[in-house]
Amino acid sequence: MRYSQYFIPTVKETPSDAEVISHKLMLRAGMIRKLAAGIYNYLPLGLRSIRKVEQIVREEMNRAGAIEMLMPAVQPAELWKESGRWDFYGKELLRFKDRKDAEFCMGPTHEEVITDLVRKEIRSYRQMPINLYQIQGKFRDEIRPRFGLMRGREFIMKDAYSFDVNEAGADVSYQKMYQAYRRIFERCGLRFRAVEADTGTIGGNYSHEFMVLADSGEDAIVSCSACEYAANMEKAQTRPAAAGEHADPRPMEKVVTPGQKSVEEIANFLSVPATQVVKTLILMADSEPVVALLRGDYDLNEIKLKNHLGCTELEMATDEVVFKVTGAPTGYAGPVNLPGKVKVVADLSLKGMHNFVVGANEKDAHLKNVNLDRDVKVEGFVDIRNVIAGDPCPRCESGKLEIWRGIEVGHVFKLGTKYSKALNASFLDADGKEQIIFMGCYGIGIGRTVAACIEQNHDENGIIFPIPIAPFQVIVSVLSAKEDEVKEAGEKIYQDLLQAGIEVLIDDRDERPGFKFKDADLIGIPLRIVVGAKNLVDGKVELKDRKTGEVEIIPVAEALEKVK
Ligand code: ATP
Ligand code: MG
Ligand code: MG
Numbered sequence: 023m024r025y026s027q028y029f030i031p032t033v034k035e036t037p038s039d040a041e042v043i044s045h046k047l048m049l050r051a052g053m054i055r056k057l058a059a060g061i062y063n064y065l066p067l068g069l070r071s072i073r074k075v076e077q078i079v080r081e082e083m084n085r086a087g088a089i090e091m092l093m094p095a096v097q098p099a100e101l102w103k104e105s106g107r108w109d110f111y112g113k114e115l116l117r118f119k120d121r122k123d124a125e126f127c128m129g130p131t132h133e134e135v136i137t138d139l140v141r142k143e144i145r146s147y148r149q150m151p152i153n154l155y156q157i158q159g160k161f162r163d164e165i166r167p168r169f170g171l172m173r174g175r176e177f178i179m180k181d182a183y184s185f186d187v188n189e190a191g192a193d194v195s196y197q198k199m200y201q202a203y204r205r206i207f208e209r210c211g212l213r214f215r216a217v218e219a220d221t222g223t224i225g226g227n228y229s230h231e232f233m234v235l236a237d238s239g240e241d242a243i244v245s246c247s248a249c250e251y252a253a254n255m256e257k258a259q260t261r262p263a264a265a266g267e268h269a270d271p272r273p274m275e276k277v278v279t280p281g282q283k284s285v286e287e288i289a290n291f292l293s294v295p296a297t298q299v300v301k302t303l304i305l306m307a308d309s310e311p312v313v314a315l316l317r318g319d320y321d322l323n324e325i326k327l328k329n330h331l332g333c334t335e336l337e338m339a340t341d342e343v344v345f346k347v348t349g350a351p352t353g354y355a356g357p358v359n360l361p362g363k364v365k366v367v368a369d370l371s372l373k374g375m376h377n378f379v380v381g382a383n384e385k386d387a388h389l390k391n392v393n394l395d396r397d398v399k400v401e402g403f404v405d406i407r408n409v410i411a412g413d414p415c416p417r418c419e420s421g422k423l424e425i426w427r428g429i430e431v432g433h434v435f436k437l438g439t440k441y442s443k444a445l446n447a448s449f450l451d452a453d454g455k456e457q458i459i460f461m462g463c464y465g466i467g468i469g470r471t472v473a474a475c476i477e478q479n480h481d482e483n484g485i486i487f488p489i490p491i492a493p494f495q496v497i498v499s500v501l502s503a504k505e506d507e508v509k510e511a512g513e514k515i516y517q518d519l520l521q522a523g524i525e526v527l528i529d530d531r532d533e534r535p536g537f538k539f540k541d542a543d544l545i546g547i548p549l550r551i552v553v554g555a556k557n558l559v560d561g562k563v564e565l566k567d568r569k570t571g572e573v574e575i576i577p578v579a580e581a582l583e584k585v586k
C-alpha cells in the first residue's frame with residue numbers, strides 16, 4: 023500500500039472527548055471516526071486490525087470444530103417474547119416496527135435466532151454435537167457508550183453457540199471453547215486472565231470471562247499468587263469486612279454490620295416501621311473507586327440516582343445498576359431512588375465496597391414514599407464481598423489474593439437448557455425418546471480486543487502493535503522521495519516485500535523525515551525500514567524495531583531476510 027494514495031488521517035492533537043489511551047490513539051492514528059455516540063466508522067487501518075483479530079478467531083474456532091455461518095442483525099420480537107427476554111432486556115434492546123407495525127429489534131446477541139434455527143433443523147442425536155458461530159455486527163443501546171470501540175453501541179462480536187445431547191457433552195463443548203479462547207488471546211499477544219464469573223441462576227463454575235489486564239479496565243478481578251484461582255470480583259469468595267474496618271470518619275447514627283439482613287431486622291435496627299425502611303446505599307470510598315452492583319428484576323428506566331456527594335457515574339445494563347464513586351478520599355453514593363414499579367430486589371451484591379449503611383444518616387438521603395408491598399420487596403441482602411489485596415486464597419488457602427483491573431474481551435457460558443426449553447428445541451435420542459438440547463454460548467468482542475491490545479501496547483509516541491494484529495508488518499519510509507536513487511531503492515524493497523507476501527506500507531509522501539517518523543510511530547507498525555541518501559551511499563538502509571527502539575544499519579540486500 024502507498025501512503026500517498028491511502029487513507030490514514032492522523033491527528034497531532036489529543037482528542038478532547040477521549041478518556042482512555044486506546045480511544046485517543048485509535049482516533050489519532052486514523053483508525054476510527056465517530057458517526058454518533060457509540061457508533062464508528064472503521065477506517066482502513068482500523069479495519070485491517072479488526073480483520074486480523076477476526077482471522078485469528080476464525081482459525082481457532084474452526085480448529086475447535088465450530089462452523090461459521092451468518093445470522094441477520096434484525097430479529098423479530100416474537101422470538102424474544104418466546105424466550106421471555108422481550109420484557110426483561112430493558113432499554114439496551116433497540117426496538118422498532120416495520121411498515122406493517124410488526125415489532126423487531128436489532129440483535130444484541132443471537133441465542134433466540136440460533137435456537138429457533140436449530141429447533142427446526144436438528145431433530146436427531148446424530149446431528150450433535152454441533153457448534154455454530156458467526157462474526158457479526160451487534161447493537162446494544164448502552165446507556166453510556168464510551169472509550170471508542172471498547173464500549174460501543176454498534177460493535178462486532180464473534181458469537182458461537184454449542185448444542186449437545188446431554189450435560190456431559192455440553193461440558194466437553196465448553197472446554198473446547200475455553201481452550202480456543204486461551205489460544206486466541208495468546209495469539210493476539212495479550213496479557214490476560216481467564217476468570218470465573220457468576221452464572222446467575224444456572225449455577226456451577228460454568229462461566230469464564232477473559233480479562234485483558236489494564237488499569238483502564240472497567241472490571242475488578244482477583245487472582246491467587248500461588249494457585250490457578252482467578253475470579254471476577256462479584257464471584258470472588260471472601261470474608262466479610264471486620265467491624266470498624268474502613269470506618270466512615272463522619273458520624274453515623276446507626277451502622278448495619280455487613281451480613282444477611284432482612285427488612286424486618288433493618289427496620290428493627292433503625293427503629294422504624296418496616297414500611298419506612300429506606301433502601302439507601304451509602305458507599306464509602308477510600309482512595310479506590312467504589313463500585314456497587316444492584317441486581318434485580320425492575321424497570322431500569324424508572325431508576326434514578328440522585329447525584330449526591332461525589333457519585334459521579336451511573337450505568338445501567340440489562341440486569342444491573344452500577345454506581346461508581348471516584349475521586350474524593352471519602353465519597354458517597356446515594357440514595358438510590360427507586361420510584362414506580364420495583365418488583366423484587368432479590369440480590370444486592372456489592373463489590374469493592376467497604377461499608378454498608380441502610381437508612382440514611384442525613385435528611386433527604388432517603389428513598390421516599392416507598393410502600394414495601396406496593397413498590398418494593400426486599401428479599402434480603404447478600405453478604406458484602408470485601409476483597410482486599412493480600413487476603414488468603416479461598417481455593418488453596420496458602421496463596422494471597424491479588425487484585426487487578428481488567429477488560430472483558432471474551433465470555434464463555436454454559437447455558438444448559440434455558441433457551442432450548444423456552445423455545446422447545448428438542449431431539450430424538452438413540453431410543454427414539456424426545457429430549458431437550460443442552461446449549462452453551464461464547465462471545466468475543468472483536469473491536470474491544472483491538473482496543474484492549476492498544477491499552478497494553480503503546481508508548482508516548484503512539485501505538486506499538488504486536489505483529490499478529492498490526493495493520494501492516496513493515497513500513498518503508500522513503501526519505502527525500504524526490505531523489506531518484508532513493509526513490510528507486512525504496513521502491514525495490516517495497517516490491518520485494520510485497521512479493522514475499524509481507525504486508526507493507528510505503529511512505530512515499532513528499533514530507534520531511536521527522537513528519538514521516540512521527541506518523542510511523544503513531545500508527546504503530548512493528549518494523550520500519552528507512553531508506554535515505556546517507557546510508558544508501560554504502561548500499562545500506564536503517565531497520566528500526568518499534569517496540570524496542572533498536573536500530574540496525576543493514577545492507578539493502580538483507581532487508582527482506584531481516585523482516586521475514
Ligand atoms: P460488558 O460487561 O462489558 O457490558 P457483556 O458481559 O455485556 O460486556 P457479553 O454479553 O458477554 O458482554 O458479550 C460478549 C463480548 O462482547 C464481551 O465479552 C465483550 O468483549 C463484547 N462486548 C459486549 N458489549 C460490548 C460493547 N458495548 N462494545 C464492544 N464490545 C462489547
Ligand atoms: Mg453489557
Ligand atoms: Mg460483562
Ligand code: MG
Binds near residue numbers: 430433
Ligand atoms: Mg459478559
